[in-house]
Amino acid sequence: MTNHLLYLFIILLSLSCENPQPKEKSYQLIWSDEFEQEDRAVDATKWFLETNAPNNGSWYNEELQHYTDRIDNAYVSEGSLKIFAKKEDYTHSGTTQAYTSARLNSKVSFTYGKVEVRAKLPQAQGTWPAIWTLGSNLETVGWPACGEIDIMEQLFEDFEMIQCAVHTPDTHGPDTVVKQVPVSDVTENFHVYGMEWTPEHLKFFVDDKHYFTYEPQVKTPENWPYFNDQYVLLNIAMGGALGGAIDPNFTQDQMEVDYVRVYQKK
Numbered sequence: 456m457t458n459h460l461l462y463l464f465i466i467l468l469s470l471s472c473e474n475p476q477p478k479e480k481s482y483q484l485i486w487s488d489e490f491e492q493e494d495r496a497v498d499a500t501k502w503f504l505e506t507n508a509p510n511n512g513s514w515y516n517e518e519l520q521h522y523t524d525r526i527d528n529a530y531v532s533e534g535s536l537k538i539f540a541k542k543e544d545y546t547h548s549g550t551t552q553a554y555t556s557a558r559l560n561s562k563v564s565f566t567y568g569k570v571e572v573r574a575k576l577p578q579a580q581g582t583w584p585a586i587w588t589l590g591s592n593l594e595t596v597g598w599p600a601c602g603e604i605d606i607m608e609q610l611f612e613d614f615e616m617i618q619c620a621v622h623t624p625d626t627h628g629p630d631t632v633v634k635q636v637p638v639s640d641v642t643e644n645f646h647v648y649g650m651e652w653t654p655e656h657l658k659f660f661v662d663d664k665h666y667f668t669y670e671p672q673v674k675t676p677e678n679w680p681y682f683n684d685q686y687v688l689l690n691i692a693m694g695g696a697l698g699g700a701i702d703p704n705f706t707q708d709q710m711e712v713d714y715v716r717v718y719q720k721k
Contacts, residue, residue: 482718486563488536489714495530502559504529506547513550517695518583520554521545529557536712540582540691542705554693554701561715564591564684568719571649572689576609576617577708578642581701583610583692584710586648588685599627602680604657607648612699615639617648619659621669625678634659634667645713652681687715 488501497504504524508514514522520540522528528539540556572586585608590601603622610618621632638646638661649660656670671678691710694701 480720482569483721485565485568485717485719486561487714487716489534490531490536490712491534492531495526495532497529497531497536497559501562503562505558505560508548508550513552514692514695516692516697518692518698519552519695519701520556520691520693521547521550521552522558522690523547523555524557525555528555529559534713536689538584538689538691538710538712539707540577540579540693540709541707556691556693558688558690560589561687561717563717564686565717565719566682566684567652567654568717569649569651570606570687571647571714571716571718572606572687573645573647573713574607575643575645575711575713576614576641577691577710578614579702579705579708580612581694581698581705582708583608583695583698585609585688585690585692587688588650589688590680591684591686598622599624600676600680601683602685603627604650604652604681604685606650606659608697609641610697610699614642617641617661619650619667621657623678623680624676632669636661636666645711652685654682657681687717689715 488498492498506522506524528541530537538557540554542554544551544553545555574586576584586606588604593601599622605620607617608620616635616637618633618635626632647662651658656668658665659667689712692698
């Protein structure tokens with residue numbers, strides 16, 4: 456090595472030592488439910504079972520269920536959460552529906568992080584299971600200004616795919632950003648449905664395989680309301696505009712959830 460090259464090498468080595476590249480922050484678990492309690496009831500310190508429909512006594516999208524807080528519709532056993540949709544006439548707030556189910560809202564909320572949910576989905580025609588988040592400022596700013604992130608939806612009577620969706624003031628209704636991905640055995644086997652949320656992007660995963668990124672280059676409250684806390688929801692809706700026609704012989708079906716985990720960078 457010539458003296459000139461040796462001198463250049465020493466300078467570069469010195470600069471790299473003086474200005475080490477920052478290490479990427481790793482994720483750490485901040486909240487989870489592993490559903491390992493012996494009690495059959497859902498852990499009330501971690502979840503709120505929502506029962507009051509916000510749309511004049513019924514749920515949006517022409518859904519046909521009432522959500523309840525009964526063990527009949529949501530309970531823990533053998534290390535997993537079971538959310539049951541059932542065919543039964545049920546009256547709540549003066550409105551009767553032909554189906555019941557459950558909708559769980561996490562009592563943790565967070566800004567930026569990663570969510571992973573390991574779940575096996577129902578297989579009956581007309582069920583509409585979802586794993587998603589909503590802005591914690593929903594009550595003050597309304598939807599879609601609060602932002603909604605659908606980590607996993609299975610609908611349209613297609614049991615060989617799931618989809619993610621992004622709902623903002625600019626991307627809702629017919630303009631919703633949706634990405635579908637084939638997963639051939641969603642009703643037979645567990646899969647891990649994931650979402651990573653940073654100040655720059657939303658990334659969506661199935662079994663750690665990244666399949667979609669939402670990343671507006673110029674972020675505004677209209678296309679990126681994701682600068683406030685969000686909380687996690689789990690539910691099965693029935694029928695309506697997105698669940699599709701319900702099997703006339705339907706009696707009950709379930710979404711089984713092995714765990715829900717929320718991570719943030721250290």
